[in-house]
Structure formats: structure tokens, C-alpha cells
Amino acid sequence: MAVAAPVRPLNVDTTIAELRKLYGERVSTSHAVREQHGKDISYHEAPLPDAVVFAESAEEVQQIVTLCARLKTPIIPFGTGTSLEGHISAPNGGISLDVSRMNKVLQVNEADLDVVVQPGVTRKQLNEYIRATGLFFPIDPGADASIGGMASTRASGTNAVRYGTMRENVLSLPAVMADGRIVKTARRARKSSAGYDLTRLMVGSEGTFGVITEITVRLYGIPEAASAAVVSFDDIENAVNAVILTIQSGIPVARIELLDEVQIDSVNRYSQLDLTVAPTLFLEFHGTEAGVKEQAERVGEICHEFGGGEFRWATRQEDRNKLWQARHDVAYASKALRPGCKLWPTDVCVPISRLAECIVETKKDLAGSKLIAPLAGHVGDGNFHLVFLLDPDDPAELAEATRLNDRLVHRALAMGGTCTGEHGVGLGKMAFLQAEHGEGLAVMRQLKKALDPQNIMNPGKIFTI
Amino acid sequence: MAVAAPVRPLNVDTTIAELRKLYGERVSTSHAVREQHGKDISYHEAPLPDAVVFAESAEEVQQIVTLCARLKTPIIPFGTGTSLEGHISAPNGGISLDVSRMNKVLQVNEADLDVVVQPGVTRKQLNEYIRATGLFFPIDPGADASIGGMASTRASGTNAVRYGTMRENVLSLPAVMADGRIVKTARRARKSSAGYDLTRLMVGSEGTFGVITEITVRLYGIPEAASAAVVSFDDIENAVNAVILTIQSGIPVARIELLDEVQIDSVNRYSQLDLTVAPTLFLEFHGTEAGVKEQAERVGEICHEFGGGEFRWATRQEDRNKLWQARHDVAYASKALRPGCKLWPTDVCVPISRLAECIVETKKDLAGSKLIAPLAGHVGDGNFHLVFLLDPDDPAELAEATRLNDRLVHRALAMGGTCTGEHGVGLGKMAFLQAEHGEGLAVMRQLKKALDPQNIMNPGKIFTI
Numbered sequence A, B: 001m002a003v004a005a006p007v008r009p010l011n012v013d014t015t016i017a018e019l020r021k022l023y024g025e026r027v028s029t030s031h032a033v034r035e036q037h038g039k040d041i042s043y044h045e046a047p048l049p050d051a052v053v054f055a056e057s058a059e060e061v062q063q064i065v066t067l068c069a070r071l072k073t074p075i076i077p078f079g080t081g082t083s084l085e086g087h088i089s090a091p092n093g094g095i096s097l098d099v100s101r102m103n104k105v106l107q108v109n110e111a112d113l114d115v116v117v118q119p120g121v122t123r124k125q126l127n128e129y130i131r132a133t134g135l136f137f138p139i140d141p142g143a144d145a146s147i148g149g150m151a152s153t154r155a156s157g158t159n160a161v162r163y164g165t166m167r168e169n170v171l172s173l174p175a176v177m178a179d180g181r182i183v184k185t186a187r188r189a190r191k192s193s194a195g196y197d198l199t200r201l202m203v204g205s206e207g208t209f210g211v212i213t214e215i216t217v218r219l220y221g222i223p224e225a226a227s228a229a230v231v232s233f234d235d236i237e238n239a240v241n242a243v244i245l246t247i248q249s250g251i252p253v254a255r256i257e258l259l260d261e262v263q264i265d266s267v268n269r270y271s272q273l274d275l276t277v278a279p280t281l282f283l284e285f286h287g288t289e290a291g292v293k294e295q296a297e298r299v300g301e302i303c304h305e306f307g308g309g310e311f312r313w314a315t316r317q318e319d320r321n322k323l324w325q326a327r328h329d330v331a332y333a334s335k336a337l338r339p340g341c342k343l344w345p346t347d348v349c350v351p352i353s354r355l356a357e358c359i360v361e362t363k364k365d366l367a368g369s370k371l372i373a374p375l376a377g378h379v380g381d382g383n384f385h386l387v388f389l390l391d392p393d394d395p396a397e398l399a400e401a402t403r404l405n406d407r408l409v410h411r412a413l414a415m416g417g418t419c420t421g422e423h424g425v426g427l428g429k430m431a432f433l434q435a436e437h438g439e440g441l442a443v444m445r446q447l448k449k450a451l452d453p454q455n456i457m458n459p460g461k462i463f464t465i
Helices: A012-026 A031-038 A058-071 A123-129 A147-152 A198-202 A236-248 A261-270 A289-305 A317-328 A330-337 A352-367 A395-414 A430-437 A439-451 B012-026 B031-038 B058-071 B123-129 B147-152 B198-202 B236-248 B261-271 B289-305 B317-328 B330-337 B352-367 B395-414 B430-437 B439-451
Strands: A051-054 A075-078 A095-098 A105-109 A114-117 A170-172 A174-177 A182-184 A210-212 A215-218 A225-232 A255-259 A280-287 A312-314 A342-349 A375-378 A383-390 B051-054 B075-078 B095-098 B105-109 B114-117 B170-172 B174-177 B182-184 B210-212 B215-218 B225-232 B255-259 B280-287 B312-314 B342-349 B375-378 B383-390
Touching: A012 A051, A012 A058, A012 A095, A031 A051, A031 A075, A031 A095, A058 A075, A058 A095, A058 A174, A058 A210, A075 A210, A105 A123, A123 A147, A147 A210, A147 A215, A170 A198, A182 B439, A198 B198, A198 B439, A225 A289, A225 A317, A236 A255, A236 A280, A236 A289, A236 A352, A255 A261, A255 A317, A261 A317, A261 A330, A261 A375, A280 A289, A280 A317, A289 B289, A312 A317, A317 A330, A330 A342, A330 A383, A342 A395, A352 A375, A352 A383, A352 A395, A383 A395, A395 A430, A430 A439, A439 B182, A439 B198, A439 B439, B012 B051, B012 B058, B012 B095, B031 B051, B031 B075, B031 B095, B058 B075, B058 B095, B058 B174, B058 B210, B075 B210, B105 B123, B123 B147, B147 B210, B147 B215, B170 B198, B225 B289, B225 B317, B236 B255, B236 B280, B236 B289, B236 B352, B255 B261, B255 B317, B261 B317, B261 B330, B261 B375, B280 B289, B280 B317, B312 B317, B317 B330, B330 B342, B330 B383, B342 B395, B352 B375, B352 B383, B352 B395, B383 B395, B395 B430, B430 B439
Parallel strands: A051 A095, A075 A095, B051 B095, B075 B095
Antiparallel strands: A105 A114, A114 A215, A170 A215, A174 A182, A174 A210, A225 A280, A225 A312, A255 A280, A255 A375, A342 A383, A375 A383, B105 B114, B114 B215, B170 B215, B174 B182, B174 B210, B225 B280, B225 B312, B255 B280, B255 B375, B342 B383, B375 B383
């Protein structure tokens, strides 16, 4: 159950009526549609939007934003609804602007290793579309998220250690800003020093400045050779230390992921695997045949040094896909550990030198709690996740998760880390931004006020104004 | 000769008097010091600052900015004065804030592959300092620029094709903003989704938001093996096409630089080399012994396919250094081609698929002109430079350079490129930003007004308010 908005926006009925005149059946106020658009898979209890409108072009997005700006009605951009911190909820009410039908790949620039997509294109759809080109798009949050949503939350995933996050991989985007203007953030050149970095201003802004209507992202050649391996450790500190030494040695691993024993147990059950129930690294190497072999040998030696077991290899594409799909399905696997539970996923990121300590202390907290919370992470970046599995009817469990999450975030901040490595702020991490950014948060508010003085773009996310 | 400011800022004498009370001899109004701080090596004729103050700590920077803010006196941050588009000039008068004495490396985090430096640390100084760690900082504009200045102009250099630019390599920085607040843009974690990307907002902002007082940048392991090679081509289009195919093949070259025949001639003379006077690529490969060999073989095949000659190898560190120092000295080498000339360096960047066409058309323009302008470029990024060699006493030459530069920039823009890949806007590229960014330029102005409402931070650069 999502809670009701405290106050309906003043002109929302007029806005809905005007939208209906323009878009007819493509405007919905049904509870089911609003719930599907206002509730993500997380624990957040937040109000639903008052209506949903399905846009089919940049021109329509511009028309909708202009209309809402005139009537001061909040707009919540919506891609696939797979964000994890309540980004799509409507604490101030308003209109969910669904861009999922804007799902065309517009231009594949093979020669330039980039592609222009509409915001509703999902990461899997894109990779399917470009398969024949020999190129791929590496950013892979767990869900099959939309590229627009991924840009908005500055998403990353398992490949970020090698290929970067959305921060590094968005070349340019046009967006409809809060006043209805269309702004293109940059040209398609790989680099530029021509003024402020509007691209990076929009990436990670969680829809609080405008609605992204197109995105140009970087592509990479599918490596000549790739192989994946799984290796388990007796204790989690050793596993993390193997990761740290790998990164410090500058070995260009494509993926280096940690799953704790609780997570491995869940993955074995959910994805029909038979992995040793122990702290485990999932690894992938990309390169030439010789390069992959060389990297694998060096990482093998490092893992051995820290007491890691034998590598279990997955070299065939289908075996690699099975392994990584299992990794991407950890949220569902976690949920299945406790039928009927609801999830509270959280993530932090710390300098890698502090990662082992951060994870060990976090595991101690969990050992002293009755809550179950599998741990998995993009540990090559210093980034890891917990997913608390909560009884939806037990406020004590929510309180306990709140306590543990607070401790986790403050631990990460004390280590020079951040309250979220890749999920974004949404509603869930708002309380920590003052501690993380200090005066920087005031600067963020100034930017928001400059570009959205009416506070209509996804209001009540990142910060309240 | 630099020209006088049209109007002295209202309170500048009071500002200078108050600065003198605080900093005594560290405030200078001598013409020689002002000229050294207001004139870069480029052709720009712009007013000098009214005074120069040498800051020695972040606290002093904060005190100076607060004082100037109270008196509405413009501040022009100054590092080494090696920028190329008039960034350090004072079109509105004011105080040059020299941070070159803030030149300490504060904290080398070997385990995290990052380092915290004061803004006056130069790139060579940093690499010298960290040599024993086995790490290096790859960003290398031609000059031995300060890291603060490099962050401010979003600098790159020869290694950007492999290691990125300042955009990707600044992790975090504190700055004194226009109102005297100190703002830290981010934590030291490798990635974060915790709100707006203030780091990227500051990187490339050319001192128009605040004064950077510290910078955390990424470091990389010195590769196990490295080798450099030189290969010449019969025509420039073939050379560029070899670059394009190399990039498209995903070969992780560390450096791939083009010098045209005019530039090679200059480099031979200035750096005592004996290269074939022809369009030439300077290449470098980083990796393991086997990886370097493999990359070199593949690039060798590609160059051969496009009619490239034999590779001339430089594998010993001293030979590689000599080669790259020659590359970095192209501005001086160019200047020596025409004794007494002044330089007008310019750069553009285009999607790599258009690079050959852009360079060929630009060379045609030059062939039809009496001006000499050697061409060199970080062609792996689609970025190249011309340096016009001008008679300082001949306005016709300045007019001709203006014409050719306009054509170059509009050609790049028409190809989806940018008016500057790495030099920045300063004064020199201001006229092109409307054509490049359209409404985006209005957004940049809004950001500037929000964060510097008095327009005291490096006013008259990037845009006029």
C-alpha cells in the first residue's frame, strides 16, 4: 500500500483535464496504473502520482512539461520503474511522465563507437539491437532498466570497474527543461572544453532538472576473447583483499563481484546453481586470447595467495550468460529466501583501501541482528549492496533495518565514502546528504532553484526545497 | 603589449590597499608582474589585472575571495599562466589570485590509486614526486601546467585516448566559491550517485565559479612494459584513416598522435630529430610485455594497410622521453619556424568518423593561404590543433587567421564536433558557444548567475553576463 499525498497539487485536475484533451486514452488515473508507476520494488511508502501520461515523442514531452509548468503541476519522469530509492514516487503529487514508449534506437554510429537512443530503450534491448555490429553497451544495473533512467540515477553495474559508469558513458543528451526549453548538453565529440559540463549536470540529477528525451552513449567492441570464473574463499576479508590487490595491480578485469555466503545460498536456490556456500568472487576477463589468459593467471595467483579455492570457469557464451544473469537476479533471489518479504536494497561506496574493513564491520552488525540481509557488490569500485528482507507487517523490522542502514552509511562516510555508489538518492538517501556534502548540498539547492524555480521537476527527491 | 581595461573596477584601489594590509609584499601592482599574470602565450590582446596577490593557503584564498566579494572586485585565478585562450587576462580588471605557491603534494593514497594535491602542483612535479610509488598521473597538456589550471580548463593531452581527460580523472576538489564558502565537491569514493555532480561542474568552469584550493586525482600503475614508435605516411588522409581503424578495432593504444609535415619539419629543427618530413603518427603502447607486443603488431598491420612506412621504435625510457618531449614542445618548435612571430593556437574535436575529412579540408584551407600553421593532434580522440604563426605587426595576418579559425570551428561544428577539445573557451572561443550550444548557453549563464550573482569570478570568460 502506498500512502496518499498530503495535499493534491492545486491545479492537478485542470492539468489532467488538459492532458486528456491532448492525449485521450494515453492519460490514466486508474489506481493500478498509478501504483505501477509510483511504487518501485523497494520498501518506500510514498504517495502515488495523481495521473500517468504516456508520451510518444520529444515534442509531446515538451508539450506536457510546458503545460505542467504553466499550471505548476509536478512531473515525475518514468522509464521502467526499476529504481530502488523511491525515485518514481510522488511525495508532492503530480503527473508521472512515462517515456517507455519512446523506445527506438535512433542511430548506431559504428565508426564512432556510439549510439543515439530514445530514453525508454532498455539496456538489454539496446544490446540485442546492436548485436550484429560487434559492439556492446556495458552498463548493467541488475534490472533491465531504461537508458534514460540509468542516466538519471548515474547507474553503473558489474562492468563499471573496466568501462566506467553512466557518468563516463553518456556523451550527450537533449532534455526538456522545467520551463519547456529543449537543451542539448553537448556535441557528439569524445571530449570538449567548450563551457560547463551540462551532460554531467544532467546525469545523476534524477529528473529534478528536466526530462531526458534522447541519449548518446558510448559503445565498445565485443572483446575478441572473454571468460568468466567463480572462486570461493574461507572468509570475506580474504576475498575482499584479493580484489583490492587485483585493482592495485592495475589488472584490467572487466568484472569483479563479491557475493557473501548468504547471497550465494540465495543464488543457488533461485538460479539452480551449485556454488560452494561461502564468500565468492565472480570474475570476468576481456581482451585478446593471450590477454585474457594472462589476466586470469595473475588474478588466479592473487586469489591463491589469499586462500581462494580453484577457479570454476565459464567460457562459453551461454555459461557466462547464466552466471551473470544469476548475479543480476540477486534481488529476486534474495526475496525468495523469505517468501512474502519486502526488500530494502541499499548501497554505499568507499575508497577501496577501506573496503575490507567496511564490509567486515557491516557483517558484524548483521551477525548481531535478527534481520537477514544478503551482501553483494561491485567491489572493484569499492561499491557494495545489502538487501534487507523485511516482514511488511512488522514495524520493528523496519526500525532495525533503519538502524543498520544508518550505521552502514555513516561508516562509509567516515571512511571517505558516499551514501550511494549507484542507486541514487531518491527518497531513501536524502537524510544523509547533509552529512556527505555539507555546503555542497546548499550549492545543489541553488542549482535546482536556478533551473527549476517552480520546483515542478520530480520535487521532493534528492532534497526538499 | 596588452591593452588597458576599459574601466577600472570601482573599488579596486580599496581592495588593493586592504590586500596590502593583509599580505604586504605578496601583493604586486608592478607592470612586469601584472603582464606575466595577464598574458598567456597566445595572440589575445586583453587587459592586465590591476594587481596580483600570491596566496599560500586555502584560508588565504578564502580571505581574499571574501574581501573581493565584499568590494565586488573581479578575481582571476592563476596557476602557471600556460593556458591558450586568454583565460588569465582581466577584461573587467581586478585581482589575479596566484596559487602557484600552493604547490604541495598533500597525500598519496597508493592503495586507492589517487593523490591529493594543492592547485599549484604541476603535472611534472607530481610525477616526479610519486615516481617511487610505481604510479603515474597521465594527463599531459603540452606545458608543465598546474593541476588546478588543468582542472579548470578540463585539460587532456596525449594519454587521453587511453586514460581520459581531467573530466574522468578528478575525483573531488574543494573550492572557495564566489561568496567565500568552501565547498567540497565529492568524497574520495571512485563513484557516487549522491546528488548532482559538483566535481564535473567545477572541472572545465575556468575559474568562473570559484577558486580550486585542492584536487584529488586518479593515478595509474606505471605499465609493466611500454614502447613507442614513429611511423610516417605519404598522405595525411591515410595516416588519419589508420588512426580511425585502430580506435574502431578497440586496440587500447596509450597514445596515438598525428603531426603533419610542417609540424615534423619544426620538430626536427627544434628537438634535433631526423624524422621523415611527412604526415607522421607517434604511438605508444602500454601493458604487459606480451600485450604491448600484440598491440604493436596489430597497429603495425593497420598502418601498413594504409601505406605507412616501417615503425621506428623507442623502447628505452630515455628515448621515449625524448620523443614525447619533442611532441610536447611543438608550440615552441612552431614558434621557432618563424622567428619573432606570435602564436595563435587553436583546437577542435570531432567524432572520429569525420576526422579525416575535417583534417583534409583544413589542410586545403591552409594550402590556399599564405599563413603557416603546423597541425598536430590527439587524433585518437578526434582532437587536433593548428598553431598560426603570425607577424605581430601585420593586421592582415591576424585577419586571415581569424578567417581560417572561423572556418575550422564551423567545419567542426557542422560535423557534430566542438569548438575546443581541450584548450577551453577563455576569450578565444566565446564567439562560437552560441552556435555550439544554443539554449545550453543560456543554461550555462543561469548556472553562473546562481553561483556568482555579482559576476566577480573570472568575469568576461566563457560568456559575458
